Amino acid sequence: MHTPFHLNGKTILITGASSGIGRRAAIDCSAFGATIVLTGRNIERLEETRSQLSGQGHIILPCELLDEKAVAAFAKESPGLDGLVHCAGFVKPFPIAYLSAQKVNETLHPNFYAPALLTGALFKAKKINNEASLVFMSSISGQFPGKGNALYAASKAALEAFSKTIAVEYVSRKIRSNCISPAMVKTPMYDYSSEGMFEEAMNEHVAKYPLGVGYPEDIANAIIFFLSPASRWITGVNLYMDGGFLLSR
Numbered sequence: 001m002h003t004p005f006h007l008n009g010k011t012i013l014i015t016g017a018s019s020g021i022g023r024r025a026a027i028d029c030s031a032f033g034a035t036i037v038l039t040g041r042n043i044e045r046l047e048e049t050r051s052q053l054s055g056q057g058h059i060i061l062p063c064e065l066l067d068e069k070a071v072a073a074f075a076k077e078s079p080g081l082d083g084l085v086h087c088a089g090f091v092k093p094f095p096i097a098y099l100s101a102q103k104v105n106e107t108l109h110p111n112f113y114a115p116a117l118l119t120g121a122l123f124k125a126k127k128i129n130n131e132a133s134l135v136f137m138s139s140i141s142g143q144f145p146g147k148g149n150a151l152y153a154a155s156k157a158a159l160e161a162f163s164k165t166i167a168v169e170y171v172s173r174k175i176r177s178n179c180i181s182p183a184m185v186k187t188p189m190y191d192y193s194s195e196g197m198f199e200e201a202m203n204e205h206v207a208k209y210p211l212g213v214g215y216p217e218d219i220a221n222a223i224i225f226f227l228s229p230a231s232r233w234i235t236g237v238n239l240y241m242d243g244g245f246l247l248s249r
């Protein structure tokens with residue numbers, strides 16, 4: 001049966017491929033036929049991800065995405081790409097009254113500067129192919145911030161504006177750019193966020209998800225859709241994935 005729900009013949013770069021959503025996306029995209037370029041900082045965990053991929057030819061290109069020179073070198077080394085999935089990210093709640101430039105940078109650099117600089121460098125190095133699809137991992141916080149999350153929310157809102165601008169600038173080459181905004185998904189980041197909360201408060205929060213909290217494979221399914229020909233008419237959108245949380249707040 002002919003189906004547009006495939007990634008056959010596509011080369012896809014996935015950042016944050018050493019953990020959580022990025023790791024699952026790499027595994028599932030390879031099962032749909034893609035060749036994966038995996039990046040992250042922890043080489044051992046990147047190798048662990050690669051060992052779980054289907055098919056051959058997947059490559060690991062480690063990179064510290066906060067290092068502008070390393071990012072430029074990475075872009076030169078990268079093969080031509082039919083897809084980019086930017087999953088690398090960082091969360092650390094912080095009270096507004098105690099902000100400093102250093103605290104702002106700590107969150108904005110990994111969540112906004114890094115994807116912006118990487119994407120810019122890849123375009124400059126002519127590594128984004130015509131008809132490519134770019135997917136940026138935002139968060140429901142970008143539009144529905146929670147207390148203590150000012151920096152994280154601001155970084156994701158900036159990322160959403162960046163993605164929409166790519167959609168406008170590159171539509172003539174049929175390059176598409178979209179965001180996915182999940183609520184809580186069970187990953188190491190989820191565990192880290194839970195550590196800062198009392199168990200009772202966490203249970204109360206989780207109870208507000210009519211469909212339960214999300215799993216990395218839920219997000220990977222949407223990533224595959226955005227990368228595949230099945231979404232060829234969709235660009236500049238932000239897909240909320242929240243198990244019904246926003247409806248029932």
Ligand SMILES: NC(=O)c1ccc[n+]([C@@H]2O[C@H](COP(=O)([O-])OP(=O)(O)OC[C@H]3O[C@@H](n4cnc5c(N)ncnc54)[C@H](OP(=O)(O)O)[C@@H]3O)[C@@H](O)[C@H]2O)c1
Binds near residue numbers: 020066086138188
């Ligand atoms: N989990 C959730 O509940 C949730 C909800 C909404 C949105 N999101 C978003 O979804 C994305 C993935 O989250 P996750 O839960 O999968 O996170 P995770 O398990 O903590 O993984 C984070 C990934 O980012 C990479 N990374 C962080 N800083 C980096 C840097 N400076 N340079 C290169 N790589 C860097 C890490 O690489 P190394 O480990 O190799 O350093 C790791 O692979 C993030 O953007 C997050 O904001 C997550």
